[in-house]
Amino acid sequence: TGAKLELHQAPEEILGLATAFNEMLCRLSGAWEQQRQFVGNVSHELRTPLTVVVGYLQSLSRRSTNLSDYQQQALETATAETERTIRMLQDLLDLARADTGHLHFRSQPLVLNTLMAEVTAMSQKVSNRTIRLLMTEEDVVVCADQDRLQQVLINLVDNGLKYSAPDQPVDLVLEQTQDCAHIHVCDRGIGIPLSHQQRIFERFYRVDESMTRSRDGTGLGLAIAKSLIEAMNGRITLRSKPQAGSTFTLTLPLWKAPHDSSYPPSRR
Ligand code: ADP
Numbered sequence: 001t002g003a004k005l006e007l008h009q010a011p012e013e014i015l016g017l018a019t020a021f022n023e024m025l026c027r028l029s030g031a032w033e034q035q036r037q038f039v040g041n042v043s044h045e046l047r048t049p050l051t052v053v054v055g056y057l058q059s060l061s062r063r064s065t066n067l068s069d070y071q072q073q074a075l076e077t078a079t080a081e082t083e084r085t086i087r088m089l090q091d092l093l094d095l096a097r098a099d100t101g102h103l104h105f106r107s108q109p110l111v112l113n114t115l116m117a118e119v120t121a122m123s124q125k126v127s128n129r130t131i132r133l134l135m136t137e138e139d140v141v142v143c144a145d146q147d148r149l150q151q152v153l154i155n156l157v158d159n160g161l162k163y164s165a166p167d168q169p170v171d172l173v174l175e176q177t178q179d180c181a182h183i184h185v186c187d188r189g190i191g192i193p194l195s196h197q198q199r200i201f202e203r204f205y206r207v208d209e210s211m212t213r214s215r216d217g218t219g220l221g222l223a224i225a226k227s228l229i230e231a232m233n234g235r236i237t238l239r240s241k242p243q244a245g246s247t248f249t250l251t252l253p254l255w256k257a258p259h260d261s262s263y264p265p266s267r268r
Pocket of ligand 1: 160163189190191192200205208218220221
């Protein structure tokens with residue numbers, strides 16, 4: 001029958017299709033790789049001259065006397081915007097490295113209680129805002145890169161502070177279930193509408209420019225947080241309600257001590 005004939009012809013056609021498809025895939029991933037390398041190189045190359053520019057702007061601001069309000073304002077804006085661009089380039093560089101698997105991780109057993117206490121103290125000092133820490137008495141241990149996890153946590157706490165009123169606290173909560181550690185960062189801020197929640201972890205995605213534009217940021221923080229936490233075998237999730245607040249949760253597998261190991265691991 002016609003159907004049988006088609007079946008006889010199919011393998012050759014499928015083979016042809018598969019070859020064309022594979023070629024296409026190969027070219028695409030080559031182009032993708034080139035694009036990542038390009039972004040990485042450009043970020044790297046631009047950072048150095050911009051750092052020099054910031055240096056000059058700062059020294060100009062320090063040495064100049066009798067500046068008019070306009071000149072003072074212009075210098076401050078130029079410095080702040082250049083510093084923001086440098087941060088963005090560093091973020092892009094980190095993302096490009098994460099994409100190509102070149103981001104260096106030093107994962108080791110880590111007591112989250114200690115790390116969270118440090119992050120709370122640090123953020124509180126810098127922001128002068130109330131950050132409440134709630135955690136279990138017992139140590140919660142995961143296998144993670146301490147500096148990278150700290151970077152993610154600071155970023156989430158910063159966002160919590162940035163997108164809520166100055167008199168509102170941010171809560172850091174640590175709990176553990178049978179196999180996982182959960183870190184919640186909760187704020188009572190502007191919240192994120194459901195329609196944006198899917199896209200919030202995309203690069204450069206910011207909810208409403210009119211709402212967020214006035215707040216310093218690059219739109220890369222959550223993309224980096226997701227990329228870093230996934231590289232540590234964890235995940236990041238979000239629950240949020242507009243005008244009520246947001247809770248970002250980091251979930252990481254618990255570290256299981258090998259029978260012959262000495263416990264506890266380094267508490268720094
Ligand atoms: P940004 O530098 O803009 O803060 P992020 O990647 O950290 O970049 O966040 C992306 C966007 O997600 C923000 O611009 C903001 O619109 C939204 N967002 C992030 N965290 C919060 C939060 N805690 N509350 C409300 N909106 C948030």
